[in-house]
Amino acid sequence: MNDLSPDMEKASVLVVDDELTMRFLLREALQQGGFSVEEAANGQEALARFKSSKPMIVLLDVMMPVMDGFEACAAIRKMPAGEHVPILMVTGMDDIESINRAYEAGATDFVTKPINWIILSERVRYMLRASQAVEQLRRSEASLAEAQRIARLGSWKLDARRNEFHCSNETGRICCLPEGELVLRYEDFLSRVHPDDRDAVCKFFNSALYHGKSANFDHRILLPDGRERIVFQNVAVVSNEGGTAVEVTGTIQDITERKQAELLEAARNRVLEMVIGSHSLKDILAQLVEMVESQRNDALCSVSLLRGKQLFIGSARGFCEDFVKNMDGLEIGPRTGCCGSAAYFGQPAVAADIEKSPLWEKYQHLAVAHGLRSCLSVPILSGKGQTFGTVALYYHRPHRPADSDFRLLEMASKLAAIALEQRQLAERLAHQAHHDALTGLPNRVLIADRLEHALNRTMRYGGKIGLLYIDLDRFKHINDSLGHHIGDQLLKEVAERLENCTRKSDTLARMGGDEFMVVLADIRERGDAARTAQRILDTMEKPFILQGRKLHIGASIGISISPDDGQDATTLQRSADIAMYHAKNHGGNRYRYFTEDMNAVVIERLEIENELRKAIERNEFELHYQPQYELPERKMIGVEALIRWNHPEIGRLPPERFIHIAEETGLIVPIGNWVLREACRTNADWQRQGFDPFRVAVNVSVVQFMESDFVQQVSLILEETGLEPRWLELELTESIFMKDHKRVGMQLTELRNLGVTIAIDDFGNGYSSMSYLQRLPVDCLKIDQSFIQDLENRKSDSERSKTLIKAFVNLASNLGVKLLAEGVETQEQSQVLNEMGCRLGQGFLYNFPMTADEIESICKKENRSLNLGMNEQRG
């Protein structure tokens, strides 16, 4: 009793016997042994008692009226709690037949009469303990089986000698083995292994069997319905004491879901890598289809792309060619199969049975003929909701798609959308990289490529190429004065007109700013290029109407022809550029063919540009000064500083040969500052020598004036040289007033505040508005030389000049500014000017520009200095 568990101490025993004495004796013996006892007089009564009091053990007599022990035993086994209850049959001695029948009826054990009363309790206790142990074992087996089911983990044992493969239930389930058949032949197990993996699996098993090697490996199981499972095998070898392998055992785990998730993740990453790696769209979509099909080996996947209202197959590797041909170009709509419908509504479309689906009305014969019985299609949508196409999954059997099918296709459609958006972006970038944003025309990159191709073709097959370099005349002026908005509009309209002058086979490009280029890919003769150029000039003749304004522009066109003017793109472009430059220099609005001698001009220009860069350092510049006089007394009132360049090899260069190059290259800024400094320094020097002070006028280029620190530079130079500001005059041309009015006005006021005076050079030569004169601080107007020269030309010119000069005299007097005539060459001119009231003059009549020393001589001659004598006396 001591080793009875607490439960067992209260254990109840059902004693079933028809003999009262026997029941009495049994009860006495068992109660003494610590059991509680219930009684029944026959089998039927026993069943009722068993049902109501659930005894822990039954002692069952064999021979009883109403229902004997065998029948009662079998009936108890069928009762809910009776399956495992220990049943001890009480039989007669040597009644072997009864003993056998008792076991067949489900008895646990038997005891023979006459009963040994002393050990009966011990026997019952032993049976209860054994039954409890069995129950525990059964429970733990059940929970192990449950754990195996949850983990999808089965176990097995291979008995090689008997060629038996013992499987746990879960192993059977994983391999889809027939229920209950848990001992099979090794070959039967192998037949479940995917044919492609069978050899490898055999190798692992053999190596375990014959070499005692444990191993882990994955392989596929092919299920009877064609699906695949991926399993993880853990094979262990059990060896005897001598180290010989006696048994191979292992576990098998269904890792299909995890593996597929891993495969899906890897495939997804592969697709994304392909997108980033700019693989072709065709390859990316094929990879996408492969990804979906690797997850559903019993289905087919297709990707279709929407163009307009039609779907075109992007990838569909597993489908029959005939099906693809028929579905390619499918018009989308509500009843045009799953894809047509999904693309039409922008929503997933399902046909669980194509034969019965209204979506497939038009095409079901086609699908069914190719064995396609169910379909799920998901639209490919861009981030902005635009439909790019569809991804579809087809099964060969009627099938309602599972949630996982939707999830898989959603993922595929998102990846496809990324790939398609990426391609759109790449196309947009490629277009932007090759086209001008304003006009939409090809840019210099694209035309260079086209020119290269055209040249390669003519190299191989012969022929001529014409290249037109077009630069608009007066565009800069319009852009600066009317603003960039008008400038942009104008360029767009110019681009349109130019497009109308070229053929489809030609390439027209905007090279930047107001420059365009045309490649005439295949011309018969040089004249063809000229004809196109003339068409362009003609089309520019018509005014452009922008915001109610009539604008006139022209074009300067340079033409080069390959192979004559260059056989490579660089030379040909350079030749056209040079020819354009010549057309512009000859007044614009014309075309020029490139000629060899044009090269010389360009080379000279390049040489000058190179030499200019070194000229300041090498001290090659010099200033000459031309006196300005008060007439008719001819009193010197100032000098104009004029730059000269003494090049050691080329000789002396007049400003007209290099100032425009200096302006174009920006070198005018350091050169202009040098002139300012030198002129101020020299004038201060003259004053220090004691001459009566006079102004030095310095020409300031527009480029230099527009520098943000120009005023500061002037102020610094005055301070540095010690010249009082009132003895410096800055000569600006009227073109300055075409620039940013506000800024020019501010700078002029700042200069005036410094004390510097301002003269307008070349006054009257064409810049329309003179209203600036009233608003801006101007001190002197220098009448343009052409008016003075015209005084002696044909009568009509002379009269016109006189009228204008008279008007300038009145204007200057009204504004209260000085008026100076420049370029006075003859006595007659001087006299006329005097008569008309123009009292200040400058020109060859009085002096040519001269060196500082020569000015000094004049000063001395004029005896301008009161202190001169004193200085000389001092010296």
Ligand SMILES: Nc1nc2c(ncn2[C@@H]2O[C@H](COP(=O)(O)O[C@H]3[C@@H](O)[C@H](n4cnc5c(=O)[nH]c(N)nc54)O[C@@H]3COP(=O)(O)O)[C@@H](O)[C@H]2O)c(=O)[nH]1
């Ligand atoms: N930005 C700068 N421009 C400068 C500078 N120095 C000169 N220049 C400009 O170069 C242009 C040509 O100048 P230049 O060859 O020196 O000619 C000047 C005179 O020699 C010439 N002149 C003077 N009198 C007469 C004459 O009676 N007849 C005649 N045919 N020519 C004459 O005129 C030029 C002076 O012109 P202007 O400046 O308009 O007063 C010229 O545009 C210069 O401005 C410089 O340092 N910086």
